[in-house]
Amino acid sequence: MPLTSAYLPLGVSTMSNVIAQDTSSIFVFSRTSVNVAGNVRYFHSTDGGITFPEEGWVNDTGYENVRIGSLLIEGMPAVVIWYSDDSSSTGWGYKYFIWNGTQFVQKPDSTIIWSSSKTYLRRYAMSYVNGEFHVIYPAGNNLYDSWKTYNNGVGTWTQTIIEYNPVSGSDWSPQLTRYGNELYLFYLRVVGIDMNNIFYRKWNSSSQTWSSATQLTFDNNNVRYPQGPAIVPVSSSVIPLAWSKDATIWYDSIPVSGTPTVSLDVNSDGKINIIDLAITTFWQGKNNGQGDWNLFQHIDLDSDGKVSFTDVLRVITGM
Numbered sequence: 386m387p388l389t390s391a392y393l394p395l396g397v398s399t400m401s402n403v404i405a406q407d408t409s410s411i412f413v414f415s416r417t418s419v420n421v422a423g424n425v426r427y428f429h430s431t432d433g434g435i436t437f438p439e440e441g442w443v444n445d446t447g448y449e450n451v452r453i454g455s456l457l458i459e460g461m462p463a464v465v466i467w468y469s470d471d472s473s474s475t476g477w478g479y480k481y482f483i484w485n486g487t488q489f490v491q492k493p494d495s496t497i498i499w500s501s502s503k504t505y506l507r508r509y510a511m512s513y514v515n516g517e518f519h520v521i522y523p524a525g526n527n528l529y530d531s532w533k534t535y536n537n538g539v540g541t542w543t544q545t546i547i548e549y550n551p552v553s554g555s556d557w558s559p560q561l562t563r564y565g566n567e568l569y570l571f572y573l574r575v576v577g578i579d580m581n582n583i584f585y586r587k588w589n590s591s592s593q594t595w596s597s598a599t600q601l602t603f604d605n606n607n608v609r610y611p612q613g614p615a616i617v618p619v620s621s622s623v624i625p626l627a628w629s630k631d632a633t634i635w636y637d638s639i640p641v642s643g644t645p646t647v648s649l650d651v652n653s654d655g656k657i658n659i660i661d662l663a664i665t666t667f668w669q670g671k672n673n674g675q676g677d678w679n680l681f682q683h684i685d686l687d688s689d690g691k692v693s694f695t696d697v698l699r700v701i702t703g704m
Contacts, residue, residue: 388428388437393417404455404462408676409433412462412484414443414453424451425466427489443482443489452507456615458483458518458535460680465497465511465520476501479509479520479531483538492538497531498522512561512615514568515590515648515683521559521570526550528557528572530595547586547595550574556581562613562624564641566648566683569624570595571611580605583628585639601639607631616679617641620690649703651684662700668692 393399393415402414413428424446429439443453443464452467463483468476478499482489497520498505509522519532528547533540550557552575560571568588575581582605584598602608611628623638649657651664664684671681672691686696 386437388413388415390415390426390428390440392426400453402453402455402464404457406457406460406462406484407680410462411437412455413437414455414464416451416453424448425453425464427464441488444480444491452509454509454511456511456513457679458513461485463513464489465509467505467507467509467522469505469507478505479522481520494533494538494540494542497542498529498544508556508558510559510561510570512563512568514563514588515566516650517568517590519561519568519588521547521561521572523557523559526552528559530570543593545595548572548574548598552576556609558610560611560613561615562617563615564617564621564624565619566590567641569613569639571601571613571626573608573611574598576605581608583608583611583626601626601637602628604630616682618673619682619685620673648683649686649700651686651700657700657703659704662697662704665692665697665700669694669697 399415399417405411409431411430411434415426416424425443427441427443428437430437446468448468450469454465456463461484463481465479465481467479476499479497480495481497482491506523509520511520516534517532518535519530521530527549530545530547531542533542556573556575558573562569569585571583571585573581574584582603583601585601586595586598588595607630609629611626613624613626617624623640625638627634627636649661651661668681668684669692681692684692684696686699
């Protein structure tokens with residue numbers, strides 16, 4: 386069905402993004418191209434996408450050149466926007482906005498990173514895992530991770546250089562995949578004109594560092610745009626990955642052995658207590674056959690595809 390708006394001019398290409406909060410609540414986000422008065426809009430369905438009766442601002446950016454990414458943070462839709470206008474005098478960078486049940490709002494930490502010059506680029510990735518919010522983006526010859534413990538939008542962002550590449554004009558094309566409570570980063574490393582390969586790293590939440598890089602492709606020839614799923618079920622033994630090379634789509638996967646790490650701190654408040662026990666007890670019966678499983682998978686502490694009394698016992702043991 387067409388989604389129309391007075392803010393989306395006819396005959397002008399737009400860029401869109403979609404996320405499902407659950408089986409009923411679906412959001413479609415769109416920019417309005419060269420119409421700065423309408424960036425960024427959302428359409429909201431509460432009947433599984435049959436109709437989209439709600440429309441409003443994510444943010445009236447005042448920028449004509451934006452990119453849109455979305456994710457779920459503690460079950461609530463959030464939008465990460467890249468701001469970039471060549472004529473802007475107010476800067477460039479990334480901000481996020483989160484749904485509060487009635488509208489998208491800014492939190493105290495809404496500005497992820499900002500610069501007075503056009504430093505940060507449009508190919509970026511984002512994920513929320515184990516209470517941490519990560520945004521990966523390129524700037525100059527560096528690939529950065531801005532991350533923080535979410536803490537309901539309070540606190541400051543830590544900016545970390547993941548990798549430096551001396552090759553000018555590097556196209557990193559970062560992609561994040563969550564596997565249980567583990568986070569994988571896939572990206573390009575450019576070594577020359579049309580010469581690049583795909584690498585990956587894994588986040589260590591204990592040491593708050595990325596692992597050393599592992600090389601996945603060895604072609605050194607026109608490899609582009611690695612794409613993997615935002616979330617891989619813990620029942621999977623691999624993380625799938627696709628990319629393009631010489632106008633052809635390629636596919637491979639990396640094996641993931643053992644059970645992914647899980648956290649008994651199911652509400653990500655930094656403590657394991659009666660609240661975590663209450664949450665786990667209340668959601669017993671949830672399973673991976675239900676459409677909203679992605680909201681409860683982190684409570685499946687033994688990774689058997691359901692929330693059960695076994696998971697409750699794990700929290701009790703860990704208190």
